[in-house]
Amino acid sequence: MKKQVKNNVSWVGYIDWELEKFHGDEYSILNGSSQNAYLIQEGKTVLIDTVWAPHQFEFVENLKQEIDLKQIDYIVVNHGEIDHSGALPALMAEIPDTPIYCTANAVKSLEGQFGQRGWNFQVVKTGDTLDIGNGKQLVFVEMRMLHWPDSMATYMTGDNILFSNDAFGQHFAVEEMFNDKANQCLLMKEAMKYYANILNPFSPLVAKKIDEIVGLNLPIDIIAPSHGAIWRDNPLQIVEQYAKWADSYQENQVTIAYDTMWEGTAKIAHEIAREIAKQSPDTVVKLFNIAKADKNEIMTEVFKSKAIAVGSPTVGNDILSSVAGWLAFLKSLKFKKKKAAAFGCYGWSGESVKLLKEKLADAGFSVVDGEVKSQWNPDQSDFAKIPELVHQLID
Known part of the structure; x- marks a missing residue:
């Protein structure tokens, strides 16, 4: 009709x-x-x-x-x-x-x-x-x-x-x-x-x-x-x-995207979210598990964000496949003038944070030096690195 x-x-x-x-x-x-x-x-x-x-x-x-x-x-x-x-x-x-x-x-x-x-x-x-x-x-x-x-x-x-x-x-x-x-x-x-x-x-x-x-x-x-x-x-x-x-759009928002194997990386993600709220109460924080959340909804929040933090544990000398695929999609969208940070847990080899930083830079993000790289489960010594990472991310 x-x-x-x-x-x-x-x-x-x-x-x-x-x-x-x-x-x-x-x-x-x-x-x-x-x-x-x-x-x-x-x-x-x-x-x-x-x-x-x-x-x-x-x-x-x-x-x-x-x-x-x-x-x-x-x-x-x-x-x-x-x-x-x-x-x-x-x-x-x-x-x-x-x-x-x-x-x-x-x-x-x-x-x-x-x-x-x-x-x-x-x-x-x-x-x-x-x-x-x-x-x-x-x-x-x-x-x-x-x-x-x-x-x-x-x-x-x-x-x-x-x-x-x-x-x-x-x-x-x-x-x-x-x-x-x-x-x-x-x-x-x-x-x-x-x-x-x-x-x-x-x-x-x-x-x-x-x-x-x-x-x-x-x-x-x-x-x-x-x-x-x-x-x-x-x-x-x-x-x-x-x-x-079209003009490198961003709002006062930070999006945290991660996947986790035994919840260690998830703990770091949540602690980063809490620290952002503490340092900058007016900044909107969004947090997503890449393997569970809708990837297009995540990317819409990344589009709105001035910075992102991406996390993955190390597995097989690499990052989780869910995160790798998501990062390939991220690169294809060609976001501009946004910061990024990396974090993750590892058991013995520990390549994930380094690889995340490389992939985020390759996707066009300005990657901060601060990072959280935790062996086995994160403890207070790992969480102590988060305030500086957040400061660099939202400054």
Whole structure:
């Protein structure tokens, strides 16, 4: 069932209440999500994006209930990733000659995923326009690496709608569709989680693209992303948030992340948390066991933090595999201007703290000299090293 966005623009996507994972198992979905597609019915009829492949046939059938598919004049593919293009083969089987407007990289992406099917691609670049009748146009803006090389946004004049694709979205199911109807705390939490875990590596490009969009001097009344709530109430608030998040974002927070074998490393982690609260009562402290907590939730807290402390015992002359995998993910997110410290227990060889420091430095963190390296179970002599570590971390 389509839902009106504004005037002759409707939402025709899919709300995925049961979705729990995204990008394989890389991203956790805790509050549902949506795949947003949009139908414009002006002088010309335009479909912007589709939905994920598991919902392709339902999408096409629902679309048939709203419109004769042969009335669709143009299809705009803002991004070729499967959650946006998955229903395209089923749709094109019905209307095979319909022009598809997308970037040159999107042609490569779509043909790479679905094969060369002879679709009628119309390649566009930033500044290109498409007349859709009634005095209105679509303006295309390339959004390379936000977050794929093929990404773009589409702006509709007259109604002043920016169809932003993956930028400004959230994995968040909102039946009421609009940001002013959503739970505000969850909305911003999910928007930040989305940025921290997906877009943060591209923050320099985000900052440049925001400047470019602002420089176009286009009035924006609505930002319609491909996931989550549509921004109609003060839509530029999410653009302003992205500008802040892209600028090496941090709050007065320290996140402690660790795994433990026989609780010795856990004891150090908890003592570090207590010492931070003692030295700096206004600093927010978050503590997570990496093996038990949701990794995307942890990374969202790391994104908010000015510093982190990471702990692992030594096992097999190395660190725990749970911590090693988490550190690989940490490095991929390219956090900037944050401090880090390392700690852990060992029985005989004791390499973990040294390895943690190396991996944290390799991930772009400024690693402090202070450390806690405890043989067997930590005692008071080990805990006595924590105040200096904390001082270096929060100074």
